[in-house]
Amino acid sequence: MAMDFKKLIHELSPLEKKVLLVLEKLQGKASPETILKEGDFSQDVEVMNAASWLQSKNIVTIEEQVKTVYALGSDGEEFIKNGLPERRALRKIIDLQGIALLQDFKDVLQTHEIPVAIGWLKQKGWVTISKKDTITILSVTDLGKSVFGKEDEDEKILHFLSLHPNSEIDTKKYHQLVSRKNVVKEKEIVLGYIQLTDFGKQVLSHGIVLQDEISQISDKVIKERLWEKKPIRPYDVSAFAPRIYGGKLHPLNVLIEDIRQIFLEMGFQEIMGNFVESCFWNMDVLFIPQDHPARDMQDTFYCKTPSEISFQDHKLLDKIAQVHLNGGSTGSDGWGDDFSKDEGKRALLRTHTTVNTIRYLYEHPQPPAKIFSIGQVFRKENIDATHLPVFYQIEGIIHDDHATFRQLLGVIFEFYSRMGFEKIRFRPGYFPYTEPSMEVEVFWNNRWMELGGSGIFRPEVTEPIGISNPVLAWGLGLERIAMLKFGLQDIRQLYQSDFDWLRNTPL
Numbered sequence: 001m002a003m004d005f006k007k008l009i010h011e012l013s014p015l016e017k018k019v020l021l022v023l024e025k026l027q028g029k030a031s032p033e034t035i036l037k038e039g040d041f042s043q044d045v046e047v048m049n050a051a052s053w054l055q056s057k058n059i060v061t062i063e064e065q066v067k068t069v070y071a072l073g074s075d076g077e078e079f080i081k082n083g084l085p086e087r088r089a090l091r092k093i094i095d096l097q098g099i100a101l102l103q104d105f106k107d108v109l110q111t112h113e114i115p116v117a118i119g120w121l122k123q124k125g126w127v128t129i130s131k132k133d134t135i136t137i138l139s140v141t142d143l144g145k146s147v148f149g150k151e152d153e154d155e156k157i158l159h160f161l162s163l164h165p166n167s168e169i170d171t172k173k174y175h176q177l178v179s180r181k182n183v184v185k186e187k188e189i190v191l192g193y194i195q196l197t198d199f200g201k202q203v204l205s206h207g208i209v210l211q212d213e214i215s216q217i218s219d220k221v222i223k224e225r226l227w228e229k230k231p232i233r234p235y236d237v238s239a240f241a242p243r244i245y246g247g248k249l250h251p252l253n254v255l256i257e258d259i260r261q262i263f264l265e266m267g268f269q270e271i272m273g274n275f276v277e278s279c280f281w282n283m284d285v286l287f288i289p290q291d292h293p294a295r296d297m298q299d300t301f302y303c304k305t306p307s308e309i310s311f312q313d314h315k316l317l318d319k320i321a322q323v324h325l326n327g328g329s330t331g332s333d334g335w336g337d338d339f340s341k342d343e344g345k346r347a348l349l350r351t352h353t354t355v356n357t358i359r360y361l362y363e364h365p366q367p368p369a370k371i372f373s374i375g376q377v378f379r380k381e382n383i384d385a386t387h388l389p390v391f392y393q394i395e396g397i398i399h400d401d402h403a404t405f406r407q408l409l410g411v412i413f414e415f416y417s418r419m420g421f422e423k424i425r426f427r428p429g430y431f432p433y434t435e436p437s438m439e440v441e442v443f444w445n446n447r448w449m450e451l452g453g454s455g456i457f458r459p460e461v462t463e464p465i466g467i468s469n470p471v472l473a474w475g476l477g478l479e480r481i482a483m484l485k486f487g488l489q490d491i492r493q494l495y496q497s498d499f500d501w502l503r504n505t506p507l
Ligand code: PHE
Pocket: 351, 352, 353, 354, 431, 434, 452, 453, 454, 455, 473, 474, 475, 476
């Protein structure tokens, strides 16, 4: 299809036209700064916006060019004030009637500058050097005399650079000065160029006129019937526009918010807890035996500071000790082993959010209560496709005079079905703090995935904190749900800031 140049030109904005007209005047290529000046624009963004529209239409290209420019180096700054070393030396020699010895320079040159000055005096042909015995004698030449009181080429360019830093200079002509590294310094800068393409030249050859046109319909245009006097610029609704990715919540945070809403809608209240807890709350109160492998340094992160967190309710401390030793008054035999109260003081990063729940029950022993929390827990796991050392748990309890096992199944089932998982099953499980205990699994992509644990707190847990009725409890993994929801093969992807994935994850 033949290109409709008329239509294309018709649809150019006044700013695009202005850029093209300036480019035409400047042989088809210019920097944005030049176009800004030449084209009577008010801001550089006008030029750049117009240029990128023109680029998208293939009329110009925007190219970057690297330029080597020069400015004064650290010595250069100083020499501008005091003169180049050879200049200072020359003045001194002429002061001394045209002949000088090395020690004569002590008051005009620093020691390290003397050889530099002599080198350049000779190189520039300002002096001749002779030796008598061990004494070096410098005598001014005619050339030396002729440059006295005048700037030489090096000094001229130094002055120029002090007034116009980052300029391009003729490095062939000034190679001597450029070779003096601390006097001038070299820098590379990137400059943008806007250049007409061949297609752009064709567009221009059809003639572009800037005309007064209506580019936006305003009330003034309507009231004053301006459309009858000026043309209206066509508006291309199919024009290319860059896709903008605005800020948004991370998919995991969206999921957390959804889960929070589900529990709130089901009548639960949210609680929060600390990351750093004592062994007492994280393990002892939950009737986890002190020789349980989960307490190992290999499984749990213990803290250095604080290394201990003590707890003042000595009655409860005693009761828990008794429960572990012999069951106390809970009707249990306990674990029978030694029990160390000091062990309970050790500070750790909570290994499960069940620690929040049990603390809450201790502080609010009165039923009814429906509580949940969503928070991170910490375990010394090796990182792989399905394990992270820091992960979220969705924890909850129902504390009610009439709470039943069936209710527990029902609540968990209800939660998952609201999350979109219809097929779930419970398997018998084991936790030291619940009886019965269950694992929850969900069927997804043709296989069963383990998602968490649940059960009814044992009397060894509830009795010491003054609770006699059943407490239904669960702790479910969140990242596993996220993997299923987002179709991830690897749990690590959730934390990798992979923008492609973050932008395109449908939520
Ligand atoms: N705390 C258990 C875990 O971390 C989950 C759980 C919570 C089990 C409450 C039973 C009751 O896996």
